Amino acid sequence: MRLLALANPRAGRGAGLRRIARYRAIPSPHAVEWVAAASAEDLRARIRSAGESGMEGVLVIGGDGTLNDALGPLLETGLPFAVLPAGRGNDFVRNAGSGRQGAELLLRTAQLTVRALDVAMVNGRPYASVAGVGFDGVVTRLANAGGGLVGGTTGYVISVLRALTTFRPWTVEVTVDDWHWAGAVVLVAVANGPCFGGGMRIAPGASMEDGLLDVCIVGAMSRGRLLTEFPKVFWGGHVNHPAAHLRRGSVVRISTDRPEDIHADGEWAGRTPGEWTVRRAGLRVLVPEHARPS
Numbered sequence: 001m002r003l004l005a006l007a008n009p010r011a012g013r014g015a016g017l018r019r020i021a022r023y024r025a026i027p028s029p030h031a032v033e034w035v036a037a038a039s040a041e042d043l044r045a046r047i048r049s050a051g052e053s054g055m056e057g058v059l060v061i062g063g064d065g066t067l068n069d070a071l072g073p074l075l076e077t078g079l080p081f082a083v084l085p086a087g088r089g090n091d092f093v094r095n096a097g098s099g100r101q102g103a104e105l106l107l108r109t110a111q112l113t114v115r116a117l118d119v120a121m122v123n124g125r126p127y128a129s130v131a132g133v134g135f136d137g138v139v140t141r142l143a144n145a146g147g148g149l150v151g152g153t154t155g156y157v158i159s160v161l162r163a164l165t166t167f168r169p170w171t172v173e174v175t176v177d178d179w180h181w182a183g184a185v186v187l188v189a190v191a192n193g194p195c196f197g198g199g200m201r202i203a204p205g206a207s208m209e210d211g212l213l214d215v216c217i218v219g220a221m222s223r224g225r226l227l228t229e230f231p232k233v234f235w236g237g238h239v240n241h242p243a244a245h246l247r248r249g250s251v252v253r254i255s256t257d258r259p260e261d262i263h264a265d266g267e268w269a270g271r272t273p274g275e276w277t278v279r280r281a282g283l284r285v286l287v288p289e290h291a292r293p294s
Helices: 011-024 040-050 064-077 091-095 100-108 135-144 152-163 223-234
Strands: 002-007 031-036 057-062 081-085 112-122 125-127 130-134 170-176 179-191 213-219 244-249 252-256 261-264 267-271 274-288
Touching: 002 011, 002 040, 011 031, 011 057, 011 081, 011 100, 040 064, 057 064, 064 081, 064 091, 064 125, 064 267, 064 274, 081 091, 081 100, 081 274, 100 274, 112 261, 125 267, 130 135, 130 170, 130 274, 135 152, 135 179, 135 261, 170 213, 170 244, 179 244, 179 252
Parallel strands: 002 031, 002 057, 057 081
Antiparallel strands: 112 125, 112 274, 130 179, 130 261, 170 179, 170 252, 179 213, 213 244, 252 274, 261 267
């Protein structure tokens, strides 16, 4: 296949550019053109022109934010893609059942096929894994601004501790299809896949192949209680807490008592109110032909 490999220079604090050399050194039967995008705008423009230049697929070198930048033109062009992880969180490759070893296997395998995965939308903007409002948005803002001195889960935890010093619960109304919930919350997460924040299982039952969104509402609790309960999210144990409410559906609406930031795949995605939908099998993901979903 003719593949365009695009690295995001800002992914993982420069890891995208460092990782491109490692991936490029892997022997591959494919004709891969390796490019370091100058910006998110340049990355999107190159994807839009890739099909016209005869490319048969795109390799996105970066993390969840890079993929979020790329989703619009990927959906517009219909080009199949794969993510070669080089970000801080890399939750999409977890949710899709691949990883760094999967990236190497993909580059080495001659026969590739396309796996169809769902794509979520918030106010018409696509995202791959999880979008949230509330405490998660505060944490994401701090992490993106450098609140986490290191990447991955550790950096996210550092940002959680910082966010706890100022965060206050807020009032929300959530509708999932015909189910309605209202009250004070810590956060609401709308998940297309189970993981966010570098591997935290905010919605353990979420699937990228069921055409549905998993909503996790965490009701208001004290900062001390939140700090105590927070570690359970690493394995999904938070879902058994009385303050946790989970629901699954195809259309989600969230309104708040004051405008709140929405973050999708760790990127700012506007403010509430918000409407979430899901496009079943909207993503065309390249995988080795013999691969099976995990």
